[in-house]
Amino acid sequence: MEDNEGxxxxxxxxxxxxxxxxFVSDSVQDILGWTPKELVGRSYFTxxxxxxxxxxxxxxxxxxxxxxxxxxxYLQLRHKRGGxxxxxxxxxxxxxxxxxxxxxxxxxxxxxxxxxTAQEVSVLTPSAADRFQFRKWxxxxxPAAVWQPQVPFDRLPTPSIRTGLILNRFSLTCPxxxxxxxxxxxxxxxxxxxxxxxVAESDEDEVRHLIEIAKGFGMEGGVRSDGGFAYGKFxxxxxxxxxxxxxxxxxxxxxxxARGGRRSRDDSPTQASxxxxxxxxxxxxxxxxxxxxxxxxxxxxxxxILRRAP
Numbered sequence: 366m367e368d369n370e371g372x373x374x375x376x377x378x379x380x381x382x383x384x385x386x387x388f389v390s391d392s393v394q395d396i397l398g399w400t401p402k403e404l405v406g407r408s409y410f411t412x413x414x415x416x417x418x419x420x421x422x423x424x425x426x427x428x429x430x431x432x433x434x435x436x437x438x439y440l441q442l443r444h445k446r447g448g449x450x451x452x453x454x455x456x457x458x459x460x461x462x463x464x465x466x467x468x469x470x471x472x473x474x475x476x477x478x479x480x481x482t483a484q485e486v487s488v489l490t491p492s493a494a495d496r497f498q499f500r501k502w503x504x505x506x507x508p509a510a511v512w513q514p515q516v517p518f519d520r521l522p523t524p525s526i527r528t529g530l531i532l533n534r535f536s537l538t539c540p541x542x543x544x545x546x547x548x549x550x551x552x553x554x555x556x557x558x559x560x561x562x563x564v565a566e567s568d569e570d571e572v573r574h575l576i577e578i579a580k581g582f583g584m585e586g587g588v589r590s591d592g593g594f595a596y597g598k599f600x601x602x603x604x605x606x607x608x609x610x611x612x613x614x615x616x617x618x619x620x621x622x623a624r625g626g627r628r629s630r631d632d633s634p635t636q637a638s639x640x641x642x643x644x645x646x647x648x649x650x651x652x653x654x655x656x657x658x659x660x661x662x663x664x665x666x667x668x669x670i671l672r673r674a675p
Contacts, residue, residue, distance in 0.1 A: 371475065372396055373468040373663040375531060376409075377545065380429055380462065382422070382518035384409035387462060388543060390531075390665035396452075396469055398445030414441035414449050417489045424487065425463075429521050432458050434670060435594045435659050437479055439470050439497045440489040451493055453479065457659065457670050459529035459545045464670070466663050472496045482593035525672060532560055532576075532667040538609070539576060542666060549654065549671055550603050560669065561608035565600035565653050569608065572599050579660040579667060595660045598674055600653045 374392040378384040385408055389401045397412075410418050417440050428436060434457040441449040453476060456465035470476065476497060480486045488494045528550065531543040538559035544552035550563055564572045579595040655674040660667060 371468070371471075371664070373466045373665070375464070375466055375663055375665055375668060377529070377543075378409050378463045378465075380458075380518075380521070380524070382426075384425055384463070390663075392664045393467070396467065397442055397450060403445075412443045414443070414490070417441060420489050424489070426518060426521070428456055428463065429458055429518075429524060432522075432524050433485065434458065434527075435483050435661075436485040436487075437483040438487050438489060439493050442467065451490060453497070455479070455483070455661070457527075457529065457668075458524050459527045459670060460524050460548055461546050462529070464529035464531075464545060464668060466661070466668065468663075470497060478593040482595075527670060527672045530555075530560065530669040530671070531665075532669055534580065534662060534665075534667050539667065549601060549656070550605075554605065558605065559608055562605045563602055564608070565602045565650070566606065566608075568599040572597070575599075575658070575660060576667065579662045593661070597658045597660065599656065599658065601656045601671065602650070602653050604652045 372392050372395050374396060375388070375390040376386060376393075377388040378386055385406060386404050389404050391401060393404065394400055404412075410421060413421050421438075421440060424438060427433070436456050438454050438456070440452060440454065442452050444450050451470045452467050453470040454465055454467050456463050470493065480497070486497075488497050526548045528548045529543075529545040530541055530550075532539040533542055538561060540557050540559055541550075541555045542557070544550060544555050546552070555563065560576075561569050561572065575595055575597040656671045657674045659670040
C-alpha cells in the first residue's frame with residue numbers, strides 16, 4: 366500500500382446505530398482503495414477492525430449524546446485490498462449527521478497539530494496508544510470506551526442546531542460544495558456559491574483571514590494535506606449577497622495554489638489554533654446571525670461547522 370501521508374478524505378454519516386455513509390470524498394480511494402460509490406449507503410462499522418467495533422459504537426453514541434465537535438480518534442479501517450490501516454479520524458455532530466475526516470495515522474507535527482487543536486482525543490487501537498495518546502493540561506488520558514450490550518441510539522437527545530459545509534479549498538471565493546442541512550442556509554440556494562456571499566460584508570476580511578489560517582495548517586511543500594482546527598466567530602448572512610465585486614472590480618476566482626502540483630479533485634464538486642471575532646459594536650443588518658465556527662483544511666476541501674453564538 367502507498368504511504369499517502371497527509372492525504373485526507375471527508376465523510377458524512379447519519380445518526381443511526383449503523384452510522385450509514387451519506388457522502389465520502391475522492392481521496393478515500395488513495396487511502397483505503399474504495400471508491401466513494403462503493404461506500405455510500407453502507408455502515409461505517411463494517412470497515413472497522415472487529416475488535417474495535419464495540420468501542421467505536423459506544424464512542425459514536427457518546428458523540429451524538431454529548432453533541433461533540435472537533436473530536437479525534439485513532440482506529441483501524443479496512444483496506445479494499447485486504448488488511449487494515451491505522452487511521453486518524455475526526456468527527457463533529459451537525460444536527461442531522463456527523464461530518465468528519467479520515468487520514469493515515471502518522472506520528473509527527475501534523476498529528477500533534479490536529480490533537481492540540483481538537484476538543485478531545487481518544488485511541489481505540491491499543492498498540493497505537495503510546496504514539497498518539499494526547500493529554501491536555503488539567504486532564505488525564507482519554508477514558509476508554511466500555512462496551513454496553515445495547516447502546517440506546519433510539520433514545521438520543523435532539524442535537525443542537527449546527528450546519529456543516531464543505532468548501533472548495535483552492536479557490537479564493539471558496540464555493541460551497543456540500544451543505545448538510547438547512548438550519549442556517551438553504552443547501553440548494555447555496556450550492557456552488559461563494560461562502561463569502563453568506564458572510565456579512567463587515568466580517569468578510571476576518572473570515573478570509575480565518576480561512577487562510579486553516580489552509581496554512583495543512584500545507585507542506587506546496588502539497589495540500591491535513592491540519593488542525595481553527596476557531597472563529599462572525600456574522601452570517603443567510604439571505605446571501607453578491608461578494609464577487611469590490612469597488613467595482615471582480616475578484617479573482619482561482620487561488621495561485623490551485624495551479625500545478627497534485628491533481629485537484631475539487632474541480633468536479635459533488636453534493637452528497639487561532640480565533641477571530643468581530644467587534645461586538647458592529648451594527649447588524651436584518652437577517653444577520655452571529656455564529657461560531659470551526660474550520661479545518663483537508664485534501665479534498667475545507668470543512669466549516671457553524672452554530673449560533675450564545
